[in-house]
Amino acid sequence: MSPEGIAAQLSGSPLLLLLDIDGTLCELMPHASAARVPPATCAALESLARRPGVYVALVTGRSVADAERIAPVAGAHVHGNHGIEWRAPDGTRGADPAWAQARPALREAVARIAAVLAPHPGAWLEDKEYSLTVHVRGCERPVASAALAAAESVATELGLRTAAGKEVLNIVPPGVADKGSAVLRLVEELGGDAPTAAVLFAGDDVTDEDAFRALREHVPHAVTVHVGPGDAPTAATTTLPTPDALAAVLATLVRRLETEGS
Numbered sequence: 001m002s003p004e005g006i007a008a009q010l011s012g013s014p015l016l017l018l019l020d021i022d023g024t025l026c027e028l029m030p031h032a033s034a035a036r037v038p039p040a041t042c043a044a045l046e047s048l049a050r051r052p053g054v055y056v057a058l059v060t061g062r063s064v065a066d067a068e069r070i071a072p073v074a075g076a077h078v079h080g081n082h083g084i085e086w087r088a089p090d091g092t093r094g095a096d097p098a099w100a101q102a103r104p105a106l107r108e109a110v111a112r113i114a115a116v117l118a119p120h121p122g123a124w125l126e127d128k129e130y131s132l133t134v135h136v137r138g139c140e141r142p143v144a145s146a147a148l149a150a151a152e153s154v155a156t157e158l159g160l161r162t163a164a165g166k167e168v169l170n171i172v173p174p175g176v177a178d179k180g181s182a183v184l185r186l187v188e189e190l191g192g193d194a195p196t197a198a199v200l201f202a203g204d205d206v207t208d209e210d211a212f213r214a215l216r217e218h219v220p221h222a223v224t225v226h227v228g229p230g231d232a233p234t235a236a237t238t239t240l241p242t243p244d245a246l247a248a249v250l251a252t253l254v255r256r257l258e259t260e261g262s
């Protein structure tokens with residue numbers, strides 16, 4: 001669907017804009033630390049979040065602190081670590097209490113996975129406190145497969161859950177929030193289940209499918225957008241090719257709300 005077509009489906013109120021960050025609001029980078037959401041996109045999101053009845057939430061696998069660094073958007077809700085931790089616009093912070101039980105296993109996983117990754121050039125472990133990510137974007141392909149298999153075997157042995165993504169392996173505690181439960185919590189908290197509401201969720205990767213499926217089942221009026229090639233398998237209702245195309249949706253919404261508000 002065109003960006004304008006998607007924006008046209010989002011005319012309800014309240015309007016909830018629930019957005020993944022990497023690969024969705026910005027392009028994936030060779031090293032995750034180099035990614036930044038373009039300033040124009042952050043400005044559009046800030047201007048939308050300022051409107052009465054419009055809510056912006058970033059729902060990401062990054063930690064909340066890292067999300068705030070690469071996507072600084074005043075007025076946004078931030079749900080990090082796939083929804084395990086969050087920060088409200090007023091600065092209130094929280095985390096899924098189910099996480100605490102897995103803390104010793106996560107700490108042990110950090111030490112052991114760092115050791116098994118050491119012989120694999122380009123592979124590295126990101127410790128996000130509530131969950132871990134193994135990155136292999138910088139590896140030769142056979143090295144990447146071996147590194148991911150070694151890390152996965154340690155995580156499984158320690159009773160942790162794993163989810164593959166784009167050249168990453170996410171390692172999360174069992175029984176905690178995922179992007180599916182995070183978006184449903186946001187919908188409930190922000191009134192997105194009202195019959196007049198409009199809800200958008202956009203994402204590009206495997207863990208975003210949890211949110212697509214949860215919304216499809218529980219919030220059938222939600223517009224779900226997979227950012228990426230149109231032929232990729234996804235539970236989303238529509239696709240956009242690139243983060244730039246999603247930015248065009250946001251720009252269209254900004255223009256429309258400015259016109260309505262003037």
Ligand SMILES: [Mg+2]
Binds near residue numbers: 021205
């Ligand atoms: Mg992503």
